Ligand code: AMP
């Protein structure tokens with residue numbers, strides 16, 4: 001897609017710090033990192049979000065995430081990796097080209113705010129109804 005910054009990165013029209021690529025995916029350093037080693041994995045073929053991306057590209061991204069996560073683990077002093085992927089402006093997707101964030105948590109650093117939510121039991125009736133609604137939509 002002509003105006004897409006991540007398509008331009010794939011084509012080499014915008015510089016990036018590449019960590020991995022294969023025929024389907026490209027992985028590079030996030031330039032506004034939440035932590036050391038914050039890496040993005042994207043499909044080479046433009047797709048905006050989880051609803052648009054072909055299943056094979058999604059599978060390739062997740063296969064690549066195994067490689068990148070292993071490299072993060074062996075190269076950084078980390079005690080966890082958050083895998084984050086945003087779809088839609090309502091959850092603050094900023095770049096409208098599908099991307100998977102791999103965000104290492106470096107040992108001893110403060111916890112990430114987005115992984116530190118409070119566990120509060122929900123309303124079981126509401127939970128069951130929502131699960132039924134989703135299951136019916138999948139079956140339809
Ligand atoms: P989001 O769409 O909210 O999941 O986040 C987009 C991410 O892309 C942010 O973490 C940005 O720092 C990152 N980003 C935007 N432009 C570039 C770029 N040119 N190179 C590397 N990372 C980028």
Ligand code: ZN
Nearest residue numbers: 004007046097
């Ligand atoms: Zn794109």
